[in-house]
Amino acid sequence: xxxxxxxxxxxxxxxxxxxxxxxxxxxxxxxxxxxxxxxxxxxxxxxxxxxxxxxxxxxxxxxxxxxxxxxxxxxxxxxxxxxxxxxxxxxxxxxxxxxxxxxxxxxxxxxxxxxxxxxxxxxxxxxxxxxxxxxxxxxxxxxxxxxxxxxxxxxxxxxxxxxxxxxxxxxxxxxxxxxxxxxxxxxxxxxxxxxxxxxxxxxxxxxxxxxxxxxxxxxxxxxxxxxxxxxxxxxxxxxxxxxxxxxxxxxxxxxxxxxxxxxxxxxxxxxxxxxxxxxxxxxxxxxxxxxxxxxxxxxxxxxxxxxxxxxxxxxxxxxxxxxxxxxxxxxxxxxxxxxxxxxxxxxx
Amino acid sequence: xxxxxxxxxxxxxxxxxxxxxxxxxxxxxxxxxxxxxxxxxxxxxxxxxxxxxxxxxxxxxxxxxxxxxxxxxxxxxxxxxxxxxxxxxxxxxxxxxxxxxxxxxxxxxxxxxxxxxxxxxxxxxxxxxxxxxxxxxxxxxxxxxxxxxxxxxxxxxxxxxxxxxxxxxxxxxxxxxxxxxxxxxxxxxxxxxxxxxxxxxxxxxxxxxxxxxxxxxxxxxxxxxxxxxxxxxxxxxxxxxxxxxxxxxxxxxxxxxxxxxxxxxxxxxxxxxxxxxxxxxxxxxxxxxxxxxxxxxxxxxxxxxxxxxxxxxxxxxxxxxxxxxxxxxxxxxxxxxxxxxxxxxxxxxxxxxxxxxxxxxxxxxxxxxx
Numbered sequence: 040x041x042x043x044x045x046x047x048x049x050x051x052x053x054x055x056x057x058x059x060x061x062x063x064x065x066x067x068x069x070x071x072x073x074x075x076x077x078x079x080x081x082x083x084x085x086x087x088x089x090x091x092x093x094x095x096x097x098x099x100x101x102x103x104x105x106x107x108x109x110x111x112x113x114x115x116x117x118x119x120x121x122x123x124x125x126x127x128x129x130x131x132x133x134x135x136x137x138x139x140x141x142x143x144x145x146x147x148x149x150x151x152x153x154x155x156x157x158x159x160x161x162x163x164x165x166x167x168x169x170x171x172x173x174x175x176x177x178x179x180x181x182x183x184x185x186x187x188x189x190x191x192x193x194x195x196x197x198x199x200x201x202x203x204x205x206x207x208x209x210x211x212x213x214x215x216x217x218x219x220x221x222x223x224x225x226x227x228x229x230x231x232x233x234x235x236x237x238x239x240x241x242x243x244x245x246x247x248x249x250x251x252x253x254x255x256x257x258x259x260x261x262x263x264x265x266x267x268x269x270x271x272x273x274x275x276x277x278x279x280x281x282x283x284x285x286x287x288x289x290x291x292x293x294x295x296x297x298x299x300x301x302x303x304x305x306x307x308x309x310x311x312x313x314x315x316x317x318x319x320x321x322x323x324x325x326x327x328x329x330x331x332x333x334x335x336x337x338x339x340x341x342x343x344x345x346x347x348x349x350x351x352x353x354x355x356x357x358x359x360x361x362x363x364x365x366x367x368x369x370x371x372x373x374x375x376x377x378x379x380x381x382x383x384x385x386x387x
Numbered sequence: 388x389x390x391x392x393x394x395x396x397x398x399x400x401x402x403x404x405x406x407x408x409x410x411x412x413x414x415x416x417x418x419x420x421x422x423x424x425x426x427x428x429x430x431x432x433x434x435x436x437x438x439x440x441x442x443x444x445x446x447x448x449x450x451x452x453x454x455x456x457x458x459x460x461x462x463x464x465x466x467x468x469x470x471x472x473x474x475x476x477x478x479x480x481x482x483x484x485x486x487x488x489x490x491x492x493x494x495x496x497x498x499x500x501x502x503x504x505x506x507x508x509x510x511x512x513x514x515x516x517x518x519x520x521x522x523x524x525x526x527x528x529x530x531x532x533x534x535x536x537x538x539x540x541x542x543x544x545x546x547x548x549x550x551x552x553x554x555x556x557x558x559x560x561x562x563x564x565x566x567x568x569x570x571x572x573x574x575x576x577x578x579x580x581x582x583x584x585x586x587x588x589x590x591x592x593x594x595x596x597x598x599x600x601x602x603x604x605x606x607x608x609x610x611x612x613x614x615x616x617x618x619x620x621x622x623x624x625x626x627x628x629x630x631x632x633x634x635x636x637x638x639x640x641x642x643x644x645x646x647x648x649x650x651x652x653x654x655x656x657x658x659x660x661x662x663x664x665x666x667x668x669x670x671x672x673x674x675x676x677x678x679x680x681x682x683x684x685x686x687x688x689x690x691x692x693x694x695x696x697x698x699x700x701x702x703x704x705x706x707x708x709x710x711x712x713x714x715x716x717x718x719x720x721x722x723x724x725x726x727x728x729x730x731x732x733x734x735x736x737x738x739x740x741x742x743x744x745x746x747x748x749x750x751x752x753x754x755x756x757x
Binding site: 109157160161162163164166167168170171172174175177178179181182185186201202315362364365366368369372373375376379380 | 504507508511513514517518519524525526528532533709711715716722723725726729732733734736737
């Protein structure tokens, strides 16, 4: 009996067990404090679809040994440029959404390649440098949003300002285009964002398939044992570069999906902290800093988004205060800290 | 002759970062149109205000723990001290001293926690201390926004949000405003010099120099060089590392108090967030690296970094016609300089490692031949 208990803890990990138990308590308490479970579930599903692909973008870099992708803002920037460029031409509907991705992907490839060149020169110190590469690129783009020659008045500041707006609404372009695709309702409050979740599932499937190809296996070998990989004729630097490019491209696509669901494009300092929730989610799902699976991503994003949705509403109703932000900060950074300090995965 | 040339070029290479900033400032000062008197005044004020915070970074660098992004923990402790002192209505120098007195045990506690966590993440100290800063920020917000006024007694209703608990977003520091700067201030050709703030900073510089020579200081340097060797020599490695972080956290809390008494207001929920990044960027601009930082780097860094900081918005406005651009530019430079320095350090370390390995294999080869 005790053995089973210990095994469960070892496989699941204390942190996840505590979070899951906490979540269970929240769901039990919710109906008694006047929160509808169906609305909450619907919110969670929408948020899972919204963030899922960005969390998925963590996998290639973790698997190739580049660590947690704190440089996700690079992918996010590509996604923002794609979206803004597509809107510049007033393209709406599925075409607009598709063209946003078309513009975003090549930029993500270029940024990812440059990013990889940096990371390959900083083996062992990737995470810190990735964080600051992300931050400085966001700050650099702040200047670019002012200077880039966009002309569509819907995107620009009206009177007396220069450059793009801080927040641009997707209303009339491709707002919720994917969320509404094949979506259905049960009752008046439960909404199922079929399109977004389908795309997330498809992306997971592709990623699963990729790691079963020869290139995917070489990438995993690069992460788990670089010397062994090199002895088998794998160009490890090239594999790392490829993994960073894939992560950045998925991050860019994830950002476009996020935008259509969120409804707004936030420029300037908007993407600054975007990496942290995604990193925390994959860690919450049981990934470590050098191993991550699709299951980790799916479980992680569901747990993390459930916590983010349920905690504020339940706590607000019980204590009549808005503690959402504080809890988000403590849970997500606590999760990252926990992963960074676990002994068994300390690097040689 | 040739030897002199080599030392000259190596001098340039080892000081490349400060030189670039110096050149940038020399180019930007005329563009900004600011008068020399104004600039000198700004620099003197900022030396008094920011140097202490930057000083707090030196000890962990010496102990080989890199740039202590966890210094924001100290900044938060300092702010809690100030909030309580304002609530108790104590002004002037006693107020500042009591704020420091409240902040000290908090800093020791937080510093111990930070050092403990960093010992569990050896080799990843910087990213860990960085995330720890965010984590403790969450705890800080919880304490200040929810506990103050409900669990921790705050008597002054002026400080609280209208709902009855939680501290307001911005808080003036009446009675504490420039209490240290204004204690003895000398006017010299139109420039006000905050003598006491500068003096306090200088005294701590001397203390740090003295500290380097003590047993503990030597131990820290040994731990910074090689943990295994230090352990072999009987130095308690983990304890020494924790002490380094505690010292840094305490100094950061004093630094934040000095910084805020000059500014005169606290942004309760954001003043501390920028502290770490600006202090670290300033230190790096002064030519320090992740593994080596001196008091000279601190002063050079504060002057050059803040010169860029003061000059760039106006230079941006006059050059491109947009002040916003200059502001974005200085944020970009702050983050960019940290990214570049970290990268250079990692790159150099890796090259040394590879060179060592190659050296070893060559040695082996020679052994084979013989």
